[in-house]
Amino acid sequence: MGLYDQSIAVLGGRGMLGTDLCQTLRAAGCRVTALDLPEFDITAADQTDRALTGVAAVVNCAAYTNVDGAEAHRELAAAVNERAVGQLGQLAAARGVYVLHISTDFVFDGDLDRPYRETDAPRPISVYGASKLAGEQALQAAGGAYAIVRVQWTYGRAGQNFISKFLSRADTTDDLAMVADQVGAPTWTCDVSAALLELLEQRRKGLYHYAAAGYASRFEVAEAILAERGLRGKRLRPCRTADFPAAARRPLNSRFDCAAIDAVLARPRPHWRAALAQYLAGG
Numbered sequence: 001m002g003l004y005d006q007s008i009a010v011l012g013g014r015g016m017l018g019t020d021l022c023q024t025l026r027a028a029g030c031r032v033t034a035l036d037l038p039e040f041d042i043t044a045a046d047q048t049d050r051a052l053t054g055v056a057a058v059v060n061c062a063a064y065t066n067v068d069g070a071e072a073h074r075e076l077a078a079a080v081n082e083r084a085v086g087q088l089g090q091l092a093a094a095r096g097v098y099v100l101h102i103s104t105d106f107v108f109d110g111d112l113d114r115p116y117r118e119t120d121a122p123r124p125i126s127v128y129g130a131s132k133l134a135g136e137q138a139l140q141a142a143g144g145a146y147a148i149v150r151v152q153w154t155y156g157r158a159g160q161n162f163i164s165k166f167l168s169r170a171d172t173t174d175d176l177a178m179v180a181d182q183v184g185a186p187t188w189t190c191d192v193s194a195a196l197l198e199l200l201e202q203r204r205k206g207l208y209h210y211a212a213a214g215y216a217s218r219f220e221v222a223e224a225i226l227a228e229r230g231l232r233g234k235r236l237r238p239c240r241t242a243d244f245p246a247a248a249r250r251p252l253n254s255r256f257d258c259a260a261i262d263a264v265l266a267r268p269r270p271h272w273r274a275a276l277a278q279y280l281a282g283g
């Protein structure tokens with residue numbers, strides 16, 4: 001049976017990534033069930049087991065994603081990002097359902113002076129990052145068929161993201177600041193979704209890093225956003241992450257080495273600058 005004869009459940013299917021993924025899968029002809037709060041809670045075993053009934057694959061985009069909030073809500077982050085993922089893995093293994101799980105660059109401390117490979121040792125520096133790493137490990141221990149795709153600096157149309165937040169700030173002030181010491185690759189959820197579709201088609205197993213091609217600092221991304229929008233009258237100042245104390249620490253180096261996923265994807269990863277232009281143009 002091919003991918004398109006099968007049902008796929010997308011957990012967190014109304015979140016930022018989940019929304020675009022459901023659209024991509026449906027456009028490719030898949031039968032998709034999008035499940036999300038409030039009618040679906042991944043921490044409830046009976047609800048997760050029901051979600052797995054009659055499906056061949058499940059994609060887990062559900063997560064507690066409030067990075068600063070997790071510092072004060074450790075238990076909730078652990079319940080959603082760790083224990084629920086282990087439970088999902090066990091229930092899916094029992095039913096023979098393939099799991100595609102989404103994780104994050106926040107499993108790393110960001111201290112490495114090169115892009116992170118899948119073989120690099122994780123060392124989270126936030127409660128959120130630790131809970132996501134524990135979720136990866138719980139899924140790996142469950143013994144079923146799975147792939148984990150770590151993504152970073154994602155943006156999409158559903159909900160707020162760092163690009164929409166920056167544009168909102170630009171609406172209200174001409175004097176903008178952006179951190180210049182965080183480097184990664186802004187990555188459009190539409191491009192992530194296209195890659196996830198390929199992995200689903202292949203029933204690919206293992207751990208993969210996915211990001212847009214190329215690297216940039218957050219400051220360079222902000223410059224590109226202003227240029228795309230023709231906002232040349234705005235003053236943009238570089239600043240440092242340390243200038244903006246937050247509850248959670250963030251890795252300064254979020255760069256991914258994507259050689260492993262490049263070797264299995266037919267479609268080349270779009271460059272961050274081209275994808276950003278397409279997103280801002282409403283494409």
Ligand SMILES: NC(=O)c1ccc[n+]([C@@H]2O[C@H](COP(=O)([O-])OP(=O)(O)OC[C@H]3O[C@@H](n4cnc5c(N)ncnc54)[C@H](OP(=O)(O)O)[C@@H]3O)[C@@H](O)[C@H]2O)c1
Nearest residue numbers: 012014015016017037041042062063065102104151152154
């Ligand atoms: N955004 C980024 O920059 C980024 C970077 C790296 C990795 N990721 C990963 O990408 C994946 C998708 O995240 P996203 O960016 O799409 O964030 P998102 O928009 O917050 O999506 C997460 C979804 O999960 C739902 N959810 C939360 N708790 C749940 C529960 N107990 N049961 C069922 N659903 C629940 C959320 O619902 P509510 O909105 O109602 O809470 C939301 O719809 C996550 O694994 C995240 O860790 C994101």
